[in-house]
Amino acid sequence: MIKKLVLLSVVILSIFFLYIKNSDINQLEIWSVIPSNSLLVFEIKDPLNKWKKFSSEVNENDFKQLKKAVNKELNDFDEFLNNKLDILSENNELIISVSKTSNNNFDLLFSSYKNKLDLNFIIKKLRDSLSFDVSTRIFNSHKIYEFLDDESLFSAVVLGDVISVSKNSLLIEDAIRTSNKKSLQFRYVNNQLFNQVMIQNDLGNIFVNFLELSNSFQDHKHLFNILPDKTFLDIRIKDNIFYLSGFSTNNTKKLNDSNLVDDDMIRVIPRKSNYFTSSAISHKINRDIIEYGRFSFKSSYSNLDHEIIILDIYKSDFLKLNINDFEDNEIIEIQNNIILEVLDSLKYEYEKIYIYKGKKNFYISSSYNSLIEFEEIYTSNNFWRKEIKFSKFLSKLNKNQNTTILLNYKELSKNYSFLDNNILKEIDLISIQLSSINDKFYTTVNFNSNSDSIRVISDSNLTFKAKNKLTSKPFIYFSHVDNSPQVITQDENNILYQLDKNLNKIWEDSIDSQIISKPFIIDYYNNRKKQILFATKNKIYCYDRLGNILSGFPIENPNKNDEIDDINIIDYDKSKKYRISLSSGNKAFLIDKYGKTLKGWNPLVMEDLLVEAPKHFRVRGKDYILLSLENGDIFLKNRKGSNYTGFPVKLENKLFEKIFIDLGQNFNNTSLVALDELGKTYFIGIDGKIKKENQMFRRSKNSKFKILTDPLEKSYIRLSVDDDVIYFKENTLNFKNKIDFTYQFYSLGEGKSFLAVTDPKEKLTYFLDMDLEPKFKNIFNEKDISVIHSKNISYIYTTFNRTISVIEIKN
Structure with missing residues (x-):
């Protein structure tokens, strides 16, 4: 009887242990197949929705290769599953682990719950529809499926409800070994990392094994000596910068805990x-x-x-x-x-x-x-900090930290062939920072994309090479023949060039000195044909489109004792009876288009230097001529040179910026906007009354204030510049400005305005949006740019040494 009871007990226990073993396999958690020696582990819950979230938060042209590759794979997989990918992804989890499989090779293991996925259906479709050869083999009592076509081989295994896939079958074997032994499992070995508070609704989590990674970067192993062994990071994205943050474990190294x-x-x-x-x-x-x-x-x-x-x-x-x-x-x-x-x-x-x-x-x-x-x-x-994109990246870093590492991915990757990957190449800068908190290290990793937020379609083949170094920006006007863009420019030997829409030279001519004004487009003969008029320090020139100088030109400077500083064109009633206004020192002149000086302006002698040549505007049929002086005096005069009532207006400080004329439909909503040297803005009515004043933030005594006008003179912005900071509205940008940068403002409508900042010493132009974020990559350029915008494409005309080029950019 006792023998029977013992035998029965053994049978029951055997059945129980078999049940427990099978139950363990069927209830296997996804982390149980992730090897502890993985270098990187990505954990993504509800992966399809997280990918959609990522795609919506990142700029269209950032990480393009990554998005292209993943979207293609997702679309193909969804089609393969008869458009049921969303069902598989919902409430599911995807873990991607990266392991080193040889000296210079890294392979991925993809693991997820198979849920309602019918493996037999998958195998049949791979074999029948996609012509894969399917084979199986047994490893540690588990069946490994291997799929082979002409181009690729991948392996898969189902462990309980977890399916793992890799292009390297060694990782599948590793997953099987790991599932059977806790001491090999990543989560079990690194349990401390999983005790952190994890952010909900982020893009996922990443676990980094710096200790193992360091073995792959022998030439820069010292970088890893100041990092913890392993770290857990939440992933989020903002302003096209990835922010990864979380706490680390450190088992072997003494890290810096001093701020x-x-x-x-x-x-x-x-x-x-x-x-x-x-x-x-x-x-x-x-x-x-x-x-x-x-x-x-x-x-x-x-x-x-x-x-x-x-x-x-x-x-x-x-x-x-x-x-x-x-x-x-x-x-x-x-x-x-x-x-x-x-x-x-x-x-x-x-x-x-x-x-x-x-x-x-x-x-x-x-x-x-x-x-x-x-x-x-x-x-x-x-x-490096003089590059705006780098400076902007720095501004996002933590200010209080114990350790900072900055990596230039493009340069660093040249040392390691395994980093030569089209997707990884989209990374621009990486930062790693450690902050000591309660005997733990809070780790933050940031990185951004080197892609353009505005897409450069091409560095156009449109180029022109002058005889000598160019000294002026490429001025653009449109031909009266076919409305095509024409370019006016000048080189250091005073040779003037006109170029057609393809930057082919139409004509050239040598003049007395450098152009000091923008070229004005006029219809001198009132016959709907255009001419260009401009000034040098000594003369006023006017050419037709074929390079013929008009009769009566050049007009000599009416001020025999000084040089021309600036000119403007006045056409009172659009009758083409042009007046040319010019400033020369503290003298203002008006001459007719034949060069005859006009009464009341022969000259008009002022108390201080003029900021610009007299400028004309008209309100309700009444003509106003604006003059501004560097001492802060502002005048509105009539055609004869007499002051209007209420003028001059005397500002508190000196004035060096040109006044913006905010032209309204009537007298009451027309204003003069003046910005003085200390950053105070005055809004002045044409009755001479100051409507309001506004003081810009003045960071230091060296602050300089600028009012930038769009080329069409319909809008303006104000900004301030210090030695190391640009301010615009509530935004700041740390940037060295000790040399004379030039600043331009372009308003393209539909929220597409931007700033162009040109550094003539470094021969670079930086493009910033209205939040002072980089608009697209820096371009080589020495002078102010010119821009034509048409059908969502901006054509940027640039100057470099002897060459003018056109770059096409899609907005």
Whole structure:
């Protein structure tokens, strides 16, 4: 009887354990198949809706390759599933894990719950409809399906309700092994990462194994020495920048937990730098803390990378350096035990040590030539922060942190072939920052796209090369023959060119000096044919479309004792009986189109220099001529040069910006908008009364204020510029402006206005929207641009050295 009971117990227990085993397999969680040695793990819940959310939040032209690839795969898969992909995705979860499978190869494992997915249906359709060869093999008691066609091979396995797919069958085997052993499972091994508070309704989560990743970046392993072993990050996107944030675990390294206070180091990074790091280390003996920076940049003279360490000059006592031992712009070789200790702790390789003293920092390198080239960059201020997109990216970083890493993906990826991927190439900048909070490190990773927010269709083949370096912007007017765009420009030898719509030269002529006014388009003979009229400092010229100078031109400067500063054209009643107004020092002239000076304006002598030539406008049939002086006096005069009642208006401060005429339908809603040198804006009625005043924010005594008018003179904006900041409305942009940049405003309607900021020294033009966000990539250009906008395409006319080019941009 006892034997029977024992036997029955064994049978029952065997059935129970078999049931438990099968039950475990059928109830297997998705994380149970994710290997613990994965480098990166992406977790996305409700993946199809999350993808739609991502696509709607990112700009149309950002991450185009990624969106193109994923959308194609989703569309093909949806068609394959008879348009049932949304059913499979709803309330489901997708985990993508990245593993290193050889020295330079990384493969993906896709895992999800199969839900109502009929595997037999999938296999049959792959075999019958798509001509895949389907085979199976057994590994650790589990069936692996392998699918092969002429181009690709992929494998799959079903473990309980979880299906895993990969192009590398080794990862499928790894998933099977992992499912059977907790010590191999990512979630079990990294349980601390999963105890964090996770943001709801984000784009997903990512788990990063920095410890494993570092083995793939041997040339930059020191970057990983200042990072935690592993980190968990939530994913969200705003203003086309990805923000990843969460807490880290650190098992093997002592990380910096001192807040960085010196943000000046980041301001001296050269262009084309591979990376920049900033953190702090402590002295081995006295435990004093010293901040350091480290960056690497590509040489302009060779294919070498220069690596430099930055140390705070105010820590010279700590470093046991005497500042008086250093001459300006001098590079010297040193022997210093403290510095050697710092370099050793940073795993910086050296045989000799050289040092260069800047204004706020010491720059240290093992290569004399590295510091020679950096000194050229330093003295010319050729820094990365001067690129607006980089500056904007910096403005999004955390201000309080313990460690910062900046990566230039384009430059860094040149060192590693496995990063040469069309999708990854869309990444521009990456930042990693650590902040110490309650003995944990809060990690933030940001990255942006290098794509254009406005698409450049082509760098057009439309180009023109002048005989000499061009000195003027490409002025555009439209032909009376076929309304096609024509270009007027000039080179440094005073040769004037007119170009047709294809930038072919129509004519050229040599004139006395440089053009000082924009070309005005007139109909001199009142026969519906156009001529161009402009001024140099000595003369006024007028040409027809074939390059013939009109009879009676050039007109000599009526002021024999000074040069022409500016001209304007007046056509009182559209009768083509043109008047030419000009300013010359403190004198204002009006002459008729034949060059005869007019009564009351021969000349009109003012108390100070004129801001611009007299400008005409008409309200309800009444003519007004506006004059503004640098001392802040504003005049409205009639045709004879007499003041209107209420004028002059005297402003509180000097005036250097041209006045905008806000022309209304009647006297009451017409205003003069004046911006003085201290940023106060005056809205003045044509009765001479100041309607209101508005003070712009003045950051410092060096603030400069500008009023920018659209080329059609129908709208304007105001902005202020400091040495390092541009302000517009509530938006700011950190940017060095110590040289004379030029600023242009274009209003294309439908919310498509933009700023063009040209740096003549760097020969770059930056395009900004009305939030001071980059509009599209910088373009090489030296002078003010010209723009034609038609059918959602902007044609940008640029100047570089001797060449005019046209770039087409789709808005």
